Structure formats: structure tokens, C-alpha cells
Amino acid sequence: MARSVYLTGVGAGGGKSTVALGLAELLSRQVERIGAFRPLVPGHGPDPILALLTERYRIDLPIAELHGATYAEAAALVADGRREELISRIVQRYRDVERRCPAVVVVGSDFADGGDGAGPRELAFNARLATEFGSVVVPVIDGLGQEPEAVAAAARGAYHDLDELGATVLAVIANRVPGPMALPELPVPAYTIPEVPTVSAPTVAEVAAALGATLLAGDDAALARDVLDYVVGAAHVPTLLDHLTDGALVITPGDRADLLVAAGAAHVAGQVSLAGLVLTLGERPDPRAMRLVEKLGTGLAVLSVPSDSYDTVAASSRIEGRPSAANPRKVEAALGAFEGRVDTVGLARRLRVSRSERVTPLMFEYDLIDRARATHRRLVLPEGTEERILRAAEILLRRGVADLTLLGRPDDVARRARELGVDLAGAAVVDPAASDWRDGFAEEYARLRAHRGVTVDLAYDVVAQPNYFGTMMVHAGHADGMVSGATHTTAATIRPAFEIIRTVPGVTVASSVFFMLLADRVLVYGDCAVNRDPDAAQLADIAISSAGTAARFGVEPRVAMLSYSTGTSGAGADVEKVAAATELVRERRPGLLVEGPIQYDAAIDPRVAATKLPGSPVAGRATVFVFPDLNTGNNTYKAVQRSAGAVAVGPVMQGLRRPVNDLSRGASIPDIVNTVAITAIQAAGQPS
Structure with missing residues (x-):
């Protein structure tokens, strides 16, 4: 081995x-x-x-x-x-x-x-x-x-x-x-x-550093664009336009304001997606031309160098990029190329490295991508023009995690992608307002909500909203799951799911968990986002759903039903609710390891557990923590996240017939990637 x-x-x-x-x-x-x-x-x-x-x-x-x-x-x-x-x-x-x-x-x-x-x-x-x-x-x-x-x-x-x-x-x-x-x-x-x-292409920033260029315009996103080609502008505008290519860095004398404006306009119009512009000979462009380029909103970097065009091209063509931690887009492109052609499952089997019994945060995160790639589901992202969504979508497409549908007007999505320099090849774009599905969705939504007095005319307006349209795509089988919430509230994301998709038979309440990635382990917290004050039966449902979610994602479920007292040491309605919920879990899932009521310290610390609940198979070793109410759960996960430096992945919805997951409005790009991967894995586990 x-x-x-x-x-x-x-x-x-x-x-x-x-x-x-x-x-x-x-x-x-x-x-x-x-x-x-x-x-x-x-x-x-x-x-x-x-x-x-x-x-x-x-x-x-x-x-x-x-x-x-x-x-x-x-x-x-x-x-x-x-x-x-x-x-x-x-x-x-x-x-x-x-x-x-x-x-x-x-x-x-x-x-x-x-x-x-x-x-x-x-x-x-x-x-x-x-x-x-x-x-x-x-x-x-x-x-x-x-x-x-x-x-x-x-x-x-x-x-x-x-x-x-x-x-x-x-x-x-x-x-x-x-x-x-x-x-x-x-x-x-x-x-x-x-x-x-894109793996070996230098970025505009790398070219700028190698040339000792001065940045006249552009931000970090503009400097992160890949340089796939070089085009020298020296002729008239029509000739330049004929030679522009996607990913090209346009190199032209600084006094050619006509070429500067023409290249910027071609980029904004969508005729071509450029990497940036380099102005040679140390000549600064006419301020009026620069103001026009800035008003065009090209999102491109404009660099100035003292050398002439020939020397600039010669120096630039010798620069080769490589994946680095500072450029995650190249890393994801490299991994996508490797995983797309190498049998990683077979290679892992030949390596025969002993798999760790403990699931660490790094193992959890990277295993998500691997498992999602294997399922390759169809997911819809309603926030189709949001920057973080588009950058995450590029990563997901390059890694082959899922087939993606972005909602929004195609022209708007294409323009935003061009501004950001992201490659969305392979993603579908659907405009809810103009889609052929809208009429059918309106009729189906009106049928589902007829008991609430919803008419087809009203439904026609409702299903044009991105979250409702995306949820209807999942309901109708055009997508296997949905991820939203980067710009929408939690209620706006999950309300359509409650109205349209509804819960799995036998589950009385949909709920959520957070995967808490601590330094040395992965814990599951539920419910910290949806149910304000569940009763005993609902709390039992949450515990069973949370244990199932934990197991599905490689965390062995040992469930702690949390309370302010451990065992029989306390009394009161809140303790009795947790005790009753614990008994319901034991009745419904006899093989599931569950303990409650139990305090958090007794659930997680073996030394405390030895004192408060000696001999318990859960105390001191819990992996799934079920909170008695939303106030306790939400505050605890945020306290652990901020105080212990944990990464909180979620909320991950559970109990729905089809997966719909909510993002925090402060979600980072890796958060979005992880949530989409989780949704794909959930979709693979749902009956078709």
C-alpha cells in the first residue's frame, strides 16, 4: 500500500x-x-x-x-x-x-x-x-x-x-x-x-507585471482575465475589427484613440470578448477617448507601456501562466481537464491509500465535488446575473459538477458574463418572462394553489418571478434541484418550495441543517434556519431528517437532542418536549444512535460526558446536534462559526420531495459551489 x-x-x-x-x-x-x-x-x-x-x-x-x-x-x-x-x-x-x-x-x-x-x-x-x-x-x-x-x-x-x-x-x-x-x-x-x-494562458495581471506596465483603467477582475491571443492594432478600424478574437489582448500605439474606442465598443456590443488593451510607445490616449471608453463600461484593463508594439508582442508571447492559489479560475480549469479525462475512481483504487475513518473538512468539501460529478444532475440558478453566481457557475461547469440553467434575459446574462470575463459555455439561459413554459407553469401553479383562490391570470404573473419559475422547473422535471438566495431572502427562496414541491410523504415538516466544518471534524446542526418553535413530533422529524442527511454526506450520525439539562437533571416544558421527541425518534428509528435531553457540552466533550452520562454511545461523540428551537440553533451556529472559525455550509434543506437550497446573502463563491454540489447529491438520492 x-x-x-x-x-x-x-x-x-x-x-x-x-x-x-x-x-x-x-x-x-x-x-x-x-x-x-x-x-x-x-x-x-x-x-x-x-x-x-x-x-x-x-x-x-x-x-x-x-x-x-x-x-x-x-x-x-x-x-x-x-x-x-x-x-x-x-x-x-x-x-x-x-x-x-x-x-x-x-x-x-x-x-x-x-x-x-x-x-x-x-x-x-x-x-x-x-x-x-x-x-x-x-x-x-x-x-x-x-x-x-x-x-x-x-x-x-x-x-x-x-x-x-x-x-x-x-x-x-x-x-x-x-x-x-x-x-x-x-x-x-x-x-x-x-x-x-485557459490553464497555460497568462492573465492580464501577469502580462502587466512582466512588461512593467502602468494601469490606466481596470480593476482586479479586469486584471484576472486570461490572455488567449495577441492582436496588434496599427491599421484602420475595419481591419482591426476583422482580426479581433475572443480572449485577445489588443496592443496598439497609445495615440490611436480610434482603435482604443473601436475595440472597447466591439467588446461591449458582444461582437468579441477581449482580454484587455495595451497602449505602446508610452503615449497616453486623448483624455476624451479615455472618458468615452470608461463610459462604455467595458470592464477591461487598459495598460500603458514604454516599448513599441513589436517588442511588446515579443515580450508578451514569452509569458506562460500556471495554476496558482492566487488564480483559482486556472486551478478549477486544470482540475476540470484532469477529472474529465482521467478515471479518478480507478486510479484511487489502484493507489489503495487507506481511507481515514474520520471525515475532515477538507475531505468533506472535495468529496462533495467528486460525488456531484458522478451524479451529474440538472440544476437551476435563478439569480442569473449575480456576479458570485456566474463565477461559481464557471467553476461548476469546468469541473463538470452539474448541468446548469441560469434564469434571466439571455442578453443580460451574456453581457454580465462578458463584463466579468467568465466562460459560461455549456450553461442554458432561460428568460422566465419569455419562456414557452410560462403558460403551462401558470396553469399548474393555479391548480396547486386553487384552494388559496389563485387564478391562472394571477399565476401567470407569479411564475414569471425567478424563484417561482425555477421551482416550477424542478416540479415539472425540467431541473432536478434549485439553488437561490445570494440576492433573495430565505423566505423568497423556500416559500415557493413549500407551496409547489412540498414535503416527502411521512415527513410533517421541512427543515434545514448546516454542515459545520471545524478544524478537525464535520458536525451537522439542525434546524437553524426554518422552524421557529417545533413541537415534539416536528423535532423528531427534524432529528431523523438530519441523521439521514448526515449519513448521505459521509458523517456517521450520532444524534444529540439538545436542551438546557442533561438526562433527568432538569424539568420544564422545554425539557419535556425534547424528551418526548427523543422517544419518538427511538420508536421510529430503533437503530439510530440518539441521546436526549442533553446539553451541548455533554454531547461534544468526552470528559463532561463521562461525568453527566457515563456509558452513553452518543454523549461526548455526537455528530448531529438537534436544537430545540430556531432561536437557540441560529445563535449557536453563528457563535461557533465566528468564535471557532468554522465554515458553515448551508442551510441545506431536507424533507422536501425535490431539493431546493437557500444561500446566505453573504455567500462566497466556494459556498455557492459547495451548495450546488450538495443539491446535486441530494437530487441523486431522490426517487425519480
């Missing part, structure tokens, strides 16, 4: 960051913490791959301890004939990391960076280290600009060379291949990952 996987390039480059991310993501779903290691690193500044893995996967070891030696140190030892001393030093430093981490991703050396012994010597060096580490090996072939025959030959050669050197090869991966191709049949799996321009 391997404790680590060793990633080695075959020649320089190869996009090892993409494969390292994919392998780290795979391992992070199985163990409570992963480590990262590089045998050799440049001596100047933090290694970019280590910096990325350390931040994304919350590796709490100092980055200075995650490598064996610098290239300069290695070259000096080899030149002195002390190669074995170098090997010994690297192995010792690796063991220091391995002792503290259940699994380690090792990214092998790239001697092309250090200038010493590329080719066979490099491969032999990495094979030797992998053997010393006890690692399985994944060779990465760079397919960029290569013919399929050359890539196939390199893959075959890499496997056989490593095998002859005594390494255990896990799989062979050809990265950045130009198009569909098959690798030769080998004794191990072989995968190809296509070239994804």
Missing part, C-alpha cells in the same frame, strides 16, 4: 501542475491530510507548485521543509562525487514529511530548470528516489505541439524505462495533447489530457 505518488516529467515542462493538482485532489478525498514534496527546487523564492499545493490543501508544514535540496546544492554535491550523499539527504527530508502525513504527492525534479543532466539521467534520478520513497510513479509526457505518434512513443518509452529502472508505475499521463488520441496499450492505465488554453 503506497503512502505516496511520485510525479515525474519526461523532459522539461509538461504541465505537471495540472497532474499534481489532480492527484492531490484525489488523495484529499481519502485521507484527513496530505503532504507535498519536491526533491529539488530552485533556490530563488518559494517553489510555485509547492506554494499552490500547500495553500489549496491546507498543508500546515513550513514550505521550507517540503523539499530535499536546491538545484545549486545538488549540482555542487554531484560535481564533488557525492551523489549518494545527495540521495540520502533528500530521502531523509522526505521521511520527515511522510511521518506527519498519511499520503504525500511528490513532484519530481526538472533538471532543465537546474541545467544538469536532462533526459535519461533525470528519469533515472527520479526513479531511484521513487524507489527509495516507496512511491508509485506517474510519468507525465508533454504533448504540446507534438504529433500523436511522438506522444505515443514517449508514453511507451517512459513506462518501459521506469519499469526497467525498478520503479512501480501507477499510470502514464500525456498532458496538453493537441486533440483526441489514443495511447498505446500498456500494463497500466494510460490517459491523455487535452491542452486547455
Whole structure:
């Protein structure tokens, strides 16, 4: 059983960051913490791959301890004939990391960076280290600009060379291949990952830094755009317009106000989606032209550089981007490329890393994406022009988490996406007001609400509202679930669900839970968002639903029915309600571990539990906490969130026949991604 996987390039480059991310993501779903290691690193500044893995996967070891030696140190030892001393030093430093981490991703050396012994010597060096580490090996072939025959030959050669050197090869991966191709049949799996321009494309910010440019206009979002092409503007406006391409950085002399305005107008009109504009020769544009560009609201960065257009293009074309923690869009694009072409389930099975019994926050978050990808449901997002929704949608589409429908006028959604520089390829856009479904939805809503006096005419106006329209899509089977609330209140999100979708038969009340991601564990809190003062029967429903939700998401349910007293130590109507609810849970779910009434400290702290409820299978080990009322639950989850630095994922609705989930209006982009993934998993567990 391997404790680590060793990633080695075959020649320089190869996009090892993409494969390292994919392998780290795979391992992070199985163990409570992963480590990262590089045998050799440049001596100047933090290694970019280590910096990325350390931040994304919350590796709490100092980055200075995650490598064996610098290239300069290695070259000096080899030149002195002390190669074995170098090997010994690297192995010792690796063991220091391995002792503290259940699994380690090792990214092998790239001697092309250090200038010493590329080719066979490099491969032999990495094979030797992998053997010393006890690692399985994944060779990465760079397919960029290569013919399929050359890539196939390199893959075959890499496997056989490593095998002859005594390494255990896990799989062979050809990265950045130009198009569909098959690798030769080998004794191990072989995968190809296509070239994804957005992964290796520099951002406008990276180009600006490399050129020493001055920013004349644009914000952080404008600087984060990917540069996929370069267009030099020197001719007349019609000629420039003919040559503009999506993702192009327009480079033109600073005194060509006509080209500056024309490019900005083409971008705003939707003719093309540009990356930005670079004005050369140190010439500042006419202030009147700049004011016009700003009034157009292009959302593009305008840079000024002292060099001429030729030198600017030459310098820009040498800049290559790479995934980094500072650019999560590239990280998600890289992971999407890896997961789209690599059998991660099969690869995980071949790795055979012992899965942790405890679910950690990192495992929980990354497992959500993996499970949602496997279900691939259809979800609707009513807030189709909200920035956070659109940025989250781009991530979800790139990772293949779900098929998405955004609600809004198509022109408005396209314009907003263009302003933000996000790629929504693959998402459907539906305008509730103009949809062919509106008439049918109105008739169905009127039928469902006839007992409330709702007519078809009234329903026609109601179902045009995004949340009602989205809920009707779920009800009618056009979507499997809905996520809303980034700009709407909780009531506006869940009221349509209560009216249209309603609860699962046998469940008297819909409720919610929060997944509380603490530093070392995941807890489930219910109900902290919906029911103000549930009675005993409703509280029992909430407990059973919460336990089911916990189990569905990999948290073993041990349910604590919370009160201000433990066991029989207190009295009063509130305690009696919790006691009655606990008995109802035991009657309805005899196999479920449940304890109540119980105080929070006795539920979570084994030392307190040993005093207050010795011998209880739940006390001190609870994972599901059911609060007696909304006041207690809402305040407690917020107190834990703020005081303990916990991440609260939710509220996640439960008890509905189809999943509809609410977002906090302060939801971050990762919050939205997680909630959509949760909704997809819930939808997969619902009867069709």
C-alpha cells in the first residue's frame, strides 16, 4: 500500500501542475491530510507548485521543509562525487514529511530548470528516489505541439524505462495533447489530457507585471482575465475589427484613440470578448477617448507601456501562466481537464491509500465535488446575473459538477458574463418572462394553489418571478434541484418550495441543517434556519431528517437532542418536549444512535460526558446536534462559526420531495459551489 505518488516529467515542462493538482485532489478525498514534496527546487523564492499545493490543501508544514535540496546544492554535491550523499539527504527530508502525513504527492525534479543532466539521467534520478520513497510513479509526457505518434512513443518509452529502472508505475499521463488520441496499450492505465488554453494562458495581471506596465483603467477582475491571443492594432478600424478574437489582448500605439474606442465598443456590443488593451510607445490616449471608453463600461484593463508594439508582442508571447492559489479560475480549469479525462475512481483504487475513518473538512468539501460529478444532475440558478453566481457557475461547469440553467434575459446574462470575463459555455439561459413554459407553469401553479383562490391570470404573473419559475422547473422535471438566495431572502427562496414541491410523504415538516466544518471534524446542526418553535413530533422529524442527511454526506450520525439539562437533571416544558421527541425518534428509528435531553457540552466533550452520562454511545461523540428551537440553533451556529472559525455550509434543506437550497446573502463563491454540489447529491438520492 503506497503512502505516496511520485510525479515525474519526461523532459522539461509538461504541465505537471495540472497532474499534481489532480492527484492531490484525489488523495484529499481519502485521507484527513496530505503532504507535498519536491526533491529539488530552485533556490530563488518559494517553489510555485509547492506554494499552490500547500495553500489549496491546507498543508500546515513550513514550505521550507517540503523539499530535499536546491538545484545549486545538488549540482555542487554531484560535481564533488557525492551523489549518494545527495540521495540520502533528500530521502531523509522526505521521511520527515511522510511521518506527519498519511499520503504525500511528490513532484519530481526538472533538471532543465537546474541545467544538469536532462533526459535519461533525470528519469533515472527520479526513479531511484521513487524507489527509495516507496512511491508509485506517474510519468507525465508533454504533448504540446507534438504529433500523436511522438506522444505515443514517449508514453511507451517512459513506462518501459521506469519499469526497467525498478520503479512501480501507477499510470502514464500525456498532458496538453493537441486533440483526441489514443495511447498505446500498456500494463497500466494510460490517459491523455487535452491542452486547455485557459490553464497555460497568462492573465492580464501577469502580462502587466512582466512588461512593467502602468494601469490606466481596470480593476482586479479586469486584471484576472486570461490572455488567449495577441492582436496588434496599427491599421484602420475595419481591419482591426476583422482580426479581433475572443480572449485577445489588443496592443496598439497609445495615440490611436480610434482603435482604443473601436475595440472597447466591439467588446461591449458582444461582437468579441477581449482580454484587455495595451497602449505602446508610452503615449497616453486623448483624455476624451479615455472618458468615452470608461463610459462604455467595458470592464477591461487598459495598460500603458514604454516599448513599441513589436517588442511588446515579443515580450508578451514569452509569458506562460500556471495554476496558482492566487488564480483559482486556472486551478478549477486544470482540475476540470484532469477529472474529465482521467478515471479518478480507478486510479484511487489502484493507489489503495487507506481511507481515514474520520471525515475532515477538507475531505468533506472535495468529496462533495467528486460525488456531484458522478451524479451529474440538472440544476437551476435563478439569480442569473449575480456576479458570485456566474463565477461559481464557471467553476461548476469546468469541473463538470452539474448541468446548469441560469434564469434571466439571455442578453443580460451574456453581457454580465462578458463584463466579468467568465466562460459560461455549456450553461442554458432561460428568460422566465419569455419562456414557452410560462403558460403551462401558470396553469399548474393555479391548480396547486386553487384552494388559496389563485387564478391562472394571477399565476401567470407569479411564475414569471425567478424563484417561482425555477421551482416550477424542478416540479415539472425540467431541473432536478434549485439553488437561490445570494440576492433573495430565505423566505423568497423556500416559500415557493413549500407551496409547489412540498414535503416527502411521512415527513410533517421541512427543515434545514448546516454542515459545520471545524478544524478537525464535520458536525451537522439542525434546524437553524426554518422552524421557529417545533413541537415534539416536528423535532423528531427534524432529528431523523438530519441523521439521514448526515449519513448521505459521509458523517456517521450520532444524534444529540439538545436542551438546557442533561438526562433527568432538569424539568420544564422545554425539557419535556425534547424528551418526548427523543422517544419518538427511538420508536421510529430503533437503530439510530440518539441521546436526549442533553446539553451541548455533554454531547461534544468526552470528559463532561463521562461525568453527566457515563456509558452513553452518543454523549461526548455526537455528530448531529438537534436544537430545540430556531432561536437557540441560529445563535449557536453563528457563535461557533465566528468564535471557532468554522465554515458553515448551508442551510441545506431536507424533507422536501425535490431539493431546493437557500444561500446566505453573504455567500462566497466556494459556498455557492459547495451548495450546488450538495443539491446535486441530494437530487441523486431522490426517487425519480
